[in-house]
Amino acid sequence: MTSKKTVIQLLLLCGVLGLSSCAGKPPAATVSQMSQAELAVQQASKSKAPDYASLELYTAREQFAGAQEAMHQKEYTQARRWAERALVNAQLAETKAEAEQTRRAAAELRQSIEALRREAEQPASARR
């Protein structure tokens, strides 16, 4: 009697466990990684990355699309891996774009400084 009960209980437990894994609830790590990657890709898209780091941004987007596809297929480990890759590539795109933007600003400023220097020298030589 008691042994029968335990067997039933065990079976029930197995059924619940099996269901929970089959129901395809993605693991928390995957979910968190997916949202992080999504955020990073969005942020990179809003930055200067489309102009200055389009290749990296493209890669990140493709990888995130791969992650979404894997989520769809319930291949959660694969999804997490793609999301990890997408995250770093989005970050790389943004950082690269930021560096390029700053470099360009510096180059522009250098030019205006040159103009100022020339202006400063010209009237002096013209007056002499």
Added chain:
Amino acid sequence: MNKVTRQYLLLYLMISTVIGISLVGCSHTPPRPAELDQAWTAYAEARDTPQVASRAPVALREAEETLLRAEQIWDKDQDVKEVQNLAAVARQRAEIARAAAAQKQAEAELEELTASRDRLLLEARTREAQRAQEQAERAQREADQAYKQVRATTTQNAQLEQELATTKEELAAREAAAREAAAKAQAKHRPRTR
């Protein structure tokens, strides 16, 4: 001599045991992914670049942590796919460190340039003010000179006028004297004609 050979024998035994064990181990585990070592190389290159090490230590540490995690996973479960993925992530993190260092450097340069532009603008403004002051001073000097000249001319005019007046007076006096003399002379002649 005997002792030495025994030591050698022991060493040989130890080495062969180690090799044997590792061979057995190898036969069970998949080969270590080349990506992991490549990622270590990429990380080391970034770390050994002084600018990256000094300007992007956080990004470098993240790359290193990813690599260490990959090593851990490799040691524990030899999950080739997971390790390959982590190696790729670590490589990109090393790249992020490089980009972050470049960004910091460009920022520092921008700051320096901004300072030198401000200095140049200040210099230009000072120079302009100086020039304006010089111009004002020159104008003042010129005005002073003109005033002096006018004054000198005026004094000269006054002198001339005075001289003229004196001459006129003299002339008038002389005329008067002449008239008087003429009148006197007429007076002498009149009685005779009468």
